[in-house]
Amino acid sequence: MTGQIVRHAGQVEAVRVRFAAVHEASAVVVGDETVYGRLCRWIIDTVLEKHARQDELVSYVEENLRLIVAGLHDLYGVRRPAPDPVREAALPSLVAPVEHSARAAMERIGPLRDVLDDLTGLPDVIAAHARTWYTIAAEQQAMADELEAFLEQDPPEWTGAAEHVRLMGHNVEAIRGLGSVSAAFGEITESVGVLVAQTRRLVRELVISLAVAPTDATLWRLACRIAVYGVALNATLTHLEDRLA
Template identity: 80%
Template sequence: MTGQILRHACHIEAVRVRFAAVHRASAVVVGDETVYGRLCRWIIGLVLEKHVRQDELVSYVEENLRLIVAGLCDLAGEKPPEPDPVREAAVPSLIAPARETASSAMEQIGPLRDVLDELTGLPDVIAAHATTWWNIAVEQRAMADELADFLERDVPAWDGAAEHQRLMGHNIDAIRGLSSVSAAFAEITESVGVLVAQTRRLVRELVISLVVAPSDVTFQRLTCRIAVYGVALNATLTHLENRLEG
């Protein structure tokens, strides 16, 4: 039975290490608000507020897993495993690299590109953040399923096994809930990225029109574009609010 308990503890510890990697990845994608630009940064504020609560739950579950591993090792008469930097380094990164895409010739002008970056943000980076959230959601769902499988296969009939299963069940449910929230963050970040890209195109077209060919027709076209953008912004914000509250 001791061997079964230790094996179960090792399985949970392996998941805990991956869970810590998820925690680090989520911190990266919310660590720099400047990627949303001055014109759109306020939109992501709702997500950041929700992420604070999610981050607290992630820390709570990670500590629960650590304590459960320590308790199982104590039950088996063994010391809890020390942090293994090699194992941690071997965990695949969940952070999606930002891809550089071709921009217009006007954006190749340094000062204009800097202004666009400052005002409207970085759509490519935001798209990478959305992909990272999707990666996190998938990984969290996989970890919950693995823990459920370990709980079914590994746990022998030791004293206190029922209580262990109850506690682990709560953690598994929490991780599944975190996966759903991460998927919502991914969808929301994608939507915000669309707004940022639209804002960037609008500002770029405005600058080009004012510099190259100012005319009544140009301004009429820009007015129509701004009106369409306003409708899209309202629809997207409604969608974001519904997802955050849902």
């Protein structure tokens, strides 16, 4: 029976280590608000507020898993293994790499590119953040499935087993819920990325229009584009608010 408990504790600990990696990845994608640019940064404020609350729950679940592993070892006087830095270092990164798209010729001009980056943000980086959120969501759902399988495949027979299963069940459901929230963050970040890209195109067109002698037709066309963008922005913001509700 002791061997079963040690094996079960090791399985839970392996999930906890992966859960910590998820925690680190989510911190990376919300660590730099400048990627949204000055014109669109306000859109992400609600997401950041929601993430702060999710982060608290992530920390709570991670601590729960740590205490459960420690409790299983202490229950039978089994010495807890020291943290394995090799296993932790071997965990694959969940942060998606940035795939830079080809930029227009005018954006290759250093000063102009810097102004566009500052004003309108970095769509390629935001797209990578969205992919990271989707990866995090998939990893969380996988961990919930694994923990559930551990409980079904290794039915504990020691004293207090029913309470252990009950507590672990709460953690499984919490991780599933976090996975759903992470998927929503991915969808929202993707939508914001589209807005940032549209803003970037609009600003670029405005710069081009003002760099040459603007005609009434050019200004009218640009005004129409801005009006259409305003309608799309309103519709997208409504959708984002619904997803965060």
